[in-house]
Structure formats: structure tokens, C-alpha cells
Amino acid sequence: MTYNRVILTMTGLALAAALLLNFITFQPNRIAPGQEISLLTAAGLPATLLLMALLGLMAALSWRPSRDRYLTLLLLTTLTLIGLPLAVASYAHQHLPADMPYARVGLGSGFWCMGVFLALLVVETSQRLAQQYRLVGMQWLVTAATVIGLWLLGHSGALDRLSLLQEYSQRQAKFAAELQTHLLLAGAAVLIALLCGIVLAIAAQASVRLRQPLFQLLNLLQTIPSLALFGLLMVPLSYLAAHSPLLQALNVRGIGWAPALIALVGYSLLPITRNTFVALQEVPAQVLDAARGMGMAPMQIFLAVRLPLALPVIIEGIRITLIQAIGLTSVAALIGAGGLGTFIFQGLGQAAMDLVLLGAIPTIVLALLADVLLGLLTRLCHREPTP
């Protein structure tokens, strides 16, 4: 193959998005419909030509790819990824009327599309580098560079007129609190589900009779829609709270953190229990027979042989569950449990899309972070034999 088709396609798509879609929107205030602005208008002719040239150069680098060309490509992509918000900042600086404090800049479809295509470009390039040239982890370097670039840009105040950041700056304290609530809810739910799940998995493994009803119950739990489950929990919890001073003291009510946590634990139980059960079950019988025959006590067999061999699959279960729980916690905002979902539902209510994004983007970032970190942990546990 003399040229990399993926890179050529991605640069072509990014170019099309830059030219055909609106780059940003201008809003005189928060809820007024935005005025669409193209890249040429927003960034001016020189900057637009520079972007075209960068994308053209990238497309050219897809020809006869080599290690150095891929690395150059990554560098150019990183620069472009930081350059896009810079263009937004420069527009805001030059064109937003100073006498309109509520005027703001929203990010348009062209901006988002270019971001996505460039991100895919980074994925493709780093995969090639890892597979063909044994240069692993370049995507993290690019991500880190882009994040640092964005952070510096945001910190300098250049992006203050961006609507997303305006929504944020008006709610800084609330954002931090909701983020904490979100993490606490999802984390606590997975932790509780993990403890229960391990006990249930060991029980299911020891007793064949328990196995089927247990998994039927957990499956049933999984099929109830989350909103319905929240609703179902309200009635018994309200009743219990009304009759127990202890629960009242803990601020347990029909709405709030208690039903949210219970529902999240319920949803987390199935993936964790099933993965733990399968993991423990899949340890080869001969290995366990050998362990017994060597004279290991039952507890030693479990802790030294069974659990370590099952660990990668168990952590895989935790990974899936944590990602699911982070997503589900957004819904918990509906019953007053707080979390990042608060912004999403507020934004939907007020037709303020940037407020929705303020809740949605961090939720996605959290889920991706959980995915990466636990995936890393699984790989550490596997201890692949080195040939």
C-alpha cells in the first residue's frame, strides 16, 4: 500500500467540515437562537488558508507512510487540535461587542466534526506507530499535549466568552459539588456491588441450586428501566423514612441519594456477579486438583490460586460496571440525587444546549477515564508471558 487511506479520508472529511459547516455560532444572550458563522468569517482569510495548508500537508503525508511521516502527522494534528479553539478565542476577542456582556460564542457543527475527524486521525496514526514501529502510547502523548494546551488557553481567559465556559464560570462551585456527588454515587454503588457480588458469586459457585434463581433475579433487575426503578423505590423508602428516626437522621427519603444508590447497586450487581462467577468458574479443574493434592488448605487455594487466576476477568467486570454506573448516575439527577445529570436536565428544561454539554462532556470523560484506568489494571494483572 503506497498511501494510508484512513488518513486521506479523515483529512478530506475535516477539510469538508471546515469549509461547508458553520464553525461557530454567535449568540447575543444565553437563550437567543445563534447566528451561524463560517470558518472564513470567524478566523479570517490568513488563518483559514493556514488551516487548509495544514490539512493539505497532512493529506500529503499519507503518501508512502513511514515512521517519521507518522510522527510529523501527529505533531501537525496536535497543533491543529490546539489551533481550533485558538481561532474561536481570536474571534471572540475581536468581534464580540464589549457592551454586550451576555453575548457569547457557541461551538458549531464544523468545529465538533473537525475535532472528531482529527481525533480519529490520532487514533489511526498511533495504532500504526504501535503496530509497525513499536512506538506505543503516542495517543496519550497527543491527548496530554492537547489537554495541557486547552487548559493553558482556558486559564489565560481567552476562552471566557465561550458559552460552554460561561455556563461553567457561573456554576463553578456547583460544578465541583455535582462532580463530587457523581463520583461518590457511582463509586459507592460499584464498591457495594463489588462486595455483594463477590459474596454472591462465591455462593453461586458453591451451591448449584442457588445459581439459577440468583441469576434470574439479577437479570430481571437489569431489565427494569432506570426511571421505573427510581419510581418503584420511592414508595417503600418514603414509608420507611417516615417510620424510622434513624433513616430520617441519615437524610433517607423517597427521593434523593438513597433510592439512587439502591438502584445503581441493583444495576451493578448483575455484571459484577456474573463476571466474578464466570471468572472463578473458569479456573481449570486440574489446577485446583493439583493445589489440593499439594496439600493447600481451602482458604489458601482460594486466595493463592483461584482468586489470582480469576482476577483479570473480575476487574473486567468492574470496568464494565463502573462505566455503566457513571452513565446511569446522570439519570439519578431526576430524583434529586444530584450529580452531573443535574446540568443535563436543567439545560434540557431551559433549551440551553451548552448547559447540557456541561453535564454530558464530563460524564463521557469520566467514563473514558474509568475505561482506560481499569483496562490498564487488567493488563497489569494478566502478566503476559514474554517470549
Added chain:
Amino acid sequence: MIELDQVSKHYGDSIAVNSLSLTIQAGDFCVFIGTSGCGKSTTLRMINRLIEPSHGHIRIDGEDIAGLRPELLRRRIGYAIQSIGLFPHWTVARNIAVVPQLLGWEPQRIRQRVHQLLELLHLDPAQFADKLPAQLSGGQAQRVGVARALAADPNILLMDEPFGALDPITRESLQAEMLRIQAELHKTIVFVTHDIDEALKLGNRIVVMDQGRIIQNASPQQLVQHPANDFVANLIGQQDRGLKAAACTTVAELLQPARMPLPSDQPRLHGSDSLKLAVSQMLWHKVDCLPVCDDSGQVIGELSMQRILEQQP
């Protein structure tokens, strides 16, 4: 010495082992053989209490094992199964060290012992100690399995079809290894197999089992020459029992003094070779007499076809 005294094992209505009595002398290489489901593996696993007998008593050196804690009993008995029984998450060294560690040996002593065992099994310690089981070939993994069973220097070794999954060439080399180790260490070995050639080659006592009972308990020679019934005769095979019998006798047993100087370009036999190999050599080289030499290559006598025929019943 292992004594089984009217030992039975029932699973509901089915009887796996039926009132079995057997004494295995110290230093014996005792092979249990039979078709699958004949109770040979169950009997072996009752000796280290992986399975508890329904009735009867098992004594080791006169002591009833029912009164011992199973874990402590098992640490005193070597146990080897097919190579997939190695702990996949531990290195070769750690696999071998399992029982010494359970017994609380000093780390220094364990390291020395692991080193010594790897050398005994012809595995270079520098090369193999830190490998994981997945990086070993089938034969190497099985050597590690045998080393692990020998780790705490037990008097008794239980081996449950340890070479069953190996290819014929690797299996033969490991069988030779077992004979060498047994000649060196004189353990009491109980070995389960369904391969009659393996049984005849390894055992000095062969216990043929069927439907949970002992059909015949004899030395390999007796077994081949006087099978107790049709079942044993079929197991040995009717057609090539002559060769099987020859495989059970060594050249050294029929050694004659050399009558005349033999041509030096003739192939030579070793004292430890079987009669089967001697006959094969004679057929191939179309001679009826071959010189026999010792390990240093010195001719110590000869063996003729005449002598072999006289000895066979």
C-alpha cells in the same frame, strides 16, 4: 509401605471401588492399569484423601491416614498429574516450591532444592527457573510437574496418568527419566495409566483393575506369561505378547560369557537393554549373536538368539 484394607468407594448406587485390599511395599513402582472407569484413579486419590473411602482403611507405614489432617498428609506425599495442573500464574521455580513453602522451609533451602530438582530433571535452572508454564513445551512442563511432586522429598509419589497428554517420543523420554529417577531415589510410586506398554516398562508390580476390583496383581513378567483371565490376556494383546514379554526382561539377566572374539564392527547391546531390543537388533543385522558391553564400552559378554529362545517358556 501402603496398605489398603477392604477399601470401597460408593457414589450413590454405583460402586467405584469394591472392597479392595492391596499392599504396596516400600520402594515398589506399582502401576494401576485398567479401562477408564475401573476405579484405578479413585483408588490412587484415596491414598492422599482427595477422595474419602466409603468403607475400609488405608495405612501408610502402619498408620491409619483417616486420623491425619488431609492437608498435612498430602504435603508428605508427592502428587503429579497432567502438565495442565501447573499453576499458570507462577514461575517454574515457584511451582516447584509450593510444598516446601507450605512446610515452612527457609527461602535459602527452597532455592537450593529447586535448583537441585531442575538439574535432576535435566532442565537448566538458569534458563527455566523464571519461566511461566505457558512458555514451556509439553515435555518440559511435565518434567516440572514431576519435579514439583518430588520437591519436599516425599517417600511416596502418586502419579495420575502424568504422561497421558504427551506425544509418543516425549512420553518415552519421560518414562526413561522416571526409571532413572526411581533407580536413584527408591521412592514408593503409585502410577495410574491405561497404556499397557507404559505399565510393563515402568512398573515392577502391576495391578490390573476392572469394575472396582483387582483382577491380577503381579510382576510384569508374571503378568505377560500367566495372565489371570481373558480380560488380562486381551489387555496385554494376544498377537505380540512374545515381544511384550521380551520387553520385560533385560539383556543383563541372560548374559553369557563371550565364547569367541566377535567382529568389532558389529553393533553392541547394553546390559540395561531389553530382550525386545536385542531381538530387534539381531533381526535387523541378520545375526544370531551380539556382544554386550557395560557403560564404559567394555565388552562383558554376549547374548545369542539360542539363549533367548531357551529362556522363553
